Amino acid sequence: MIRRRSRDFPPIPTHLVFVSLLLSQPLVHVLLCPRPVQAGTASPHPFTEYQPDNITAITLYIRGDEDFAYYVDEEGYTIVRDSDGWLVYADTGALTSSSNLDVDLDGTGSPDNNYYGGLVPSRIRVGYDSDSPSKSGIQRGLMPSYEHLSALQCGGTTDCDEWHDINYNYPIDNDTSEQQQYHRQTRFRSSLGPPGSSQQSNIRTVGTFTNLVVLLRFAHSKQTKSALPTRQEIGILMNSQEPDARIAPTGSVYSAYQEYSYGRVNIKSSIAPWVRVRRTERSSSDRSNFKKALYQALSLLKRRNRIDARNYDAVTVLHSGYGAEHGSTDCHGTKSEDRIWAHSGSLNWMGQSIRYGVSSSLWGSCGAEIARVGMIAHELGHSLFRLPDLYDKGRGSGVGAFDLMAYAWGMDNSQYSPPHPCAWSKAKLNWVLPTEVKKAGRYILYPSETNPIVYRIDGGYPQDEYLLVEYRKDIGFDKALGCDGAVIYHCDDTAARQSRPGFPRMRGPSRWPTNGDHYQIAIAQRDRRFDLEKGENTGECDDIWGQSNGLDDVFGPGDNVFNFYPNSDSYQGGIIRKTGIQIYSFEKTSRRLKFTVTGTYLGRDRPTTRSEDERGRNNPVKQRGNNK
Numbered sequence: 001m002i003r004r005r006s007r008d009f010p011p012i013p014t015h016l017v018f019v020s021l022l023l024s025q026p027l028v029h030v031l032l033c034p035r036p037v038q039a040g041t042a043s044p045h046p047f048t049e050y051q052p053d054n055i056t057a058i059t060l061y062i063r064g065d066e067d068f069a070y071y072v073d074e075e076g077y078t079i080v081r082d083s084d085g086w087l088v089y090a091d092t093g094a095l096t097s098s099s100n101l102d103v104d105l106d107g108t109g110s111p112d113n114n115y116y117g118g119l120v121p122s123r124i125r126v127g128y129d130s131d132s133p134s135k136s137g138i139q140r141g142l143m144p145s146y147e148h149l150s151a152l153q154c155g156g157t158t159d160c161d162e163w164h165d166i167n168y169n170y171p172i173d174n175d176t177s178e179q180q181q182y183h184r185q186t187r188f189r190s191s192l193g194p195p196g197s198s199q200q201s202n203i204r205t206v207g208t209f210t211n212l213v214v215l216l217r218f219a220h221s222k223q224t225k226s227a228l229p230t231r232q233e234i235g236i237l238m239n240s241q242e243p244d245a246r247i248a249p250t251g252s253v254y255s256a257y258q259e260y261s262y263g264r265v266n267i268k269s270s271i272a273p274w275v276r277v278r279r280t281e282r283s284s285s286d287r288s289n290f291k292k293a294l295y296q297a298l299s300l301l302k303r304r305n306r307i308d309a310r311n312y313d314a315v316t317v318l319h320s321g322y323g324a325e326h327g328s329t330d331c332h333g334t335k336s337e338d339r340i341w342a343h344s345g346s347l348n349w350m351g352q353s354i355r356y357g358v359s360s361s362l363w364g365s366c367g368a369e370i371a372r373v374g375m376i377a378h379e380l381g382h383s384l385f386r387l388p389d390l391y392d393k394g395r396g397s398g399v400g401a402f403d404l405m406a407y408a409w410g411m412d413n414s415q416y417s418p419p420h421p422c423a424w425s426k427a428k429l430n431w432v433l434p435t436e437v438k439k440a441g442r443y444i445l446y447p448s449e450t451n452p453i454v455y456r457i458d459g460g461y462p463q464d465e466y467l468l469v470e471y472r473k474d475i476g477f478d479k480a481l482g483c484d485g486a487v488i489y490h491c492d493d494t495a496a497r498q499s500r501p502g503f504p505r506m507r508g509p510s511r512w513p514t515n516g517d518h519y520q521i522a523i524a525q526r527d528r529r530f531d532l533e534k535g536e537n538t539g540e541c542d543d544i545w546g547q548s549n550g551l552d553d554v555f556g557p558g559d560n561v562f563n564f565y566p567n568s569d570s571y572q573g574g575i576i577r578k579t580g581i582q583i584y585s586f587e588k589t590s591r592r593l594k595f596t597v598t599g600t601y602l603g604r605d606r607p608t609t610r611s612e613d614e615r616g617r618n619n620p621v622k623q624r625g626n627n628k
Contacts, residue, residue: 040325040342040359040375041065041391041406044413044538046074047328047365052085056127060087062327066287066341068144068393070119071327073126076140077133082121089126089133090119090142119144141535143395203386204313205429206264211380212312213238215274215361216297217320218281222332227368228320229361231271237370238269238316247370250416250477256377259476260404260420261431262452267380269316272307275300281321282338290340291347294356298349310352314384316376318361323375331366342375344382357383363415374415378408387425388497390521396501397532399523400539401480402472402487406498407538410480417480423454423470424489424521434468438603442585445471445486445593449478460579460601464493465572467524469583471593472544485544486586486593488524488555492572495520501533504565513565516574524555524566546586546593556582568599 042062050057060071060079071079071087078090122138124131213234217223229237236244240252248255257265277296284293294317301307309315322330324339342359357379363369381387381404390406391398401411403422410417426432426448434456437443446453448470457467468491473484495518502517523532527542545553557578558567568581580600587594 040378040408042069043326044409045326047326049087049328051087051125051128053128058087058127060327062325062336065389065391065393066324066343069324069336069341070143072141077126077138078119078140078142079126080119080121086128087126088121089124089136089138091122091138092119092142092144141395205385205431206261208266208268209313209384210311211238211267211269211384212307212309212315213269213271214294214297214301214309214315214317215272216293216317217274217276218284218293219276219278220280221276221320222334223320223362223368228274229318229370231273233370234318234361235269235271237373237376238267238271248373250479251373253373253377253380256373256418256477257380259449260426261429262450264431267384270307270312272301273305274320275304281319281334281340285324285338285340287343287345290358291345294347294358295349298347298354309349309354313355314380315354315356316380316383317356317358318371318376319358320362321360322362322365323360325375326365328365342379344379355383372415374408374410374418377418378404381405381421381425385429387421387428390422390425390498392498392501392519392533392535394499394501395535396498396519397535397538398498398519399489399521400532400537402523402539402543409538411482411539412480414480417477419481420449420472420476420478422487422489422521423448423468424491426452427454427456427468437597440596440598440602442594442596445469445595446591447471447473447475447484449473449476455597457581457583457597457599457602459599459604460577460581461570462572462577465570466491467568467581467583469595481541483541483544483547484593485541485546485588486583486595487544488583490518490522490524490566492518492520492522494572501530502571503530503533513569513571513576514574516571518571522566526553526555528565530565545583546588546595553586554582554584556584 042064044061046059046061048057049060059074062069063072064070070090073079079087080090082088119142122133122136124133124136124138215231215234217228233247236247236252238253240248241255243249243251243255251259253269254267257267275297277293277300279289279293279296284290297317298309298315301309319340321334321339324336324341327336329335330339340358340360344355344357347354347356357376359371359375359379361371363371387405389398390403391400398406399422401407401409401419403420403425404418405421405425408418409415410419420426421429423432423434427434432448432452432454434454437455437457437459443455445455448454449472453470455469457469468489470487471485472478472481472487474481497520500517501519502512502515504512506512506517519533523539523543525532525543526545526547529536529542531537532539532543541547545555547553555566556568557580558564558569558576568579568583570577570579580598582598583595585596
């Protein structure tokens with residue numbers, strides 16, 4: 001919505017005008033880093049910004065994360081700021097010296113004016129100029145290329161995910177004592193160095209964990225002490241074993257991880273006093289300078305209060321400003337670019353690497369409401385358990401609201417009901433032990449919120465590609481789902497994490513799925529719309545299988561004529577192979593869900609050559625639906 005402020009009203013004060021800091025930087029909010037940290041996703045809620053004339057108001061949404069954040073309007077056009085601070089429609093093209101943009105991708109201090117694939121400002125000011133973006137050839141939903149995003153996020157490299165080399169080969173329940181013994185182990189191996197590094201670490205995933213909560217107040221903070229949450233209130237948010245109607249109506253961070261892990265994780269948070277540092281919020285808004293503020297805070301706590309962060313498994317920082325992920329200029333006139341985006345990382349402090357997660361102690365961008373459990377739980381997933389983000393840093397949604405590490409806001413966008421980690425995440429942490437389906441038959445699932453039961457299907461898939469099936473129900477911290485049924489995950493651990501979504505009739509030089517583009521963990525969406533890959537939503541009930549009993553819900557092979565998607569075909573590396581896997585005949589009661597699995601290769605070695613099954617001859621149940 002675009003509206004003009006009536007000239008009968010006085011102009012808003014100068015300190016409330018949303019003016020970009022990035023006058024000689026890329027005109028999209030991007031932060032460059034030699035090694036990335038993990039961050040929370042942007043707020044789904046709209047907000048209003050004013051053009052520099054103090055009259056033209058525009059309704060915007062913020063998208064992305066700390067690595068790459070951008071605005072869109074209600075019609076889906078990407079919005080950036082020009083060098084004069086005006087909100088303009090974004091366009092794509094090569095940056096040249098005549099573009100009046102200085103973009104330093106490689107950190108050398110010299111502008112890189114000849115790259116292609118980024119966003120550049122058009123000359124059309126949103127809500128002010130009469131020119132239509134569509135008539136000017138500007139498309140909705142413009143984004144930089146994924147290669148360009150990687151370069152922005154990784155300081156000029158294309159692969160800098162410090163979680164990329166985690167060992168994902170978790171055990172499969174085949175009822176052997178050796179596997180059961182392996183499952184009872186409480187650690188998994190993780191590479192904490194860059195890809196290819198031999199640096200390894202054992203990460204504990206069950207038991208009791210100590211978490212130091214640092215309450216960090218910036219110098220010249222505009223929040224009065226009385227407007228900030230007290231230690232007692234933060235203690236309820238972090239540690240309460242019962243819901244609190246005002247602070248944690250669905251439960252605390254402790255309760256969330258208790259539920260996620262089936263009682264195997266106890267996070268005990270110690271709440272330190274508020275500590276005031278010499279740095280301002282604005283000077284700490286980028287990662288490297290925030291670490292300087294955190295270093296100072298930890299040193300002050302050790303000197304004044306004898307609190308040593310090295311004695312804790314993780315550090316959670318709750319600061320005095322509003323979170324940048326909420327997008328809008330806050331009620332004190334601080335722009336989102338000058339605030340801190342929720343994220344996690346590591347800090348070398350007194351000879352030890354401190355894993356930390358940071359988010360605001362306050363909710364929204366105005367007022368004194370205490371923060372909610374969702375973002376804090378998400379960042380603890382990074383700092384304590386090294387879980388990777390499962391959202392798409394580009395235009396898609398990854399696995400959306402079906403995983404804490406993809407969308408901590410929850411299906412209701414409140415952060416009161418951060419969803420359970422998905423089957424892949426729980427299996428990675430040994431919170432569930434997937435049972436391999438080795439033969440055709442009837443199988444039973446119970447709600448994954450209360451029962452650690454997940455099925456894994458390898459039959460017909462190459463190494464590191466498989467299906468996971470779990471039963472999600474709208475109970476506990478998954479209450480916001482609003483429905484229940486089977487969620488089917490198509491996993492390919494050789495894929496480029498959640499960075500390259502694939503879907504039918506996607507634009508590009510080559511056709512999907514033979515172009516090899518797909519998420520590492522993709523949800524096989526029942527409605528066949530691929531809304532998660534397209535970024536149309538963050539998940540919905542229509543994505544879940546078994547909504548109605550009967551044979552209409554059939555997840556099976558692609559059809560050679562109609563090419564139904566999603567399907568159970570293997571697509572690793574863009575090579576399409578028929579697995580013959582079919583999952584159908586869902587039957588749901590209030591306590592359990594039954595379904596049938598058939599397939600040619602169940603319980604057999606994976607095929608290495610093409611077979612008759614790849615040509616679609618083994619398809620006893622006709623797949624219904626349309627190819628949307």
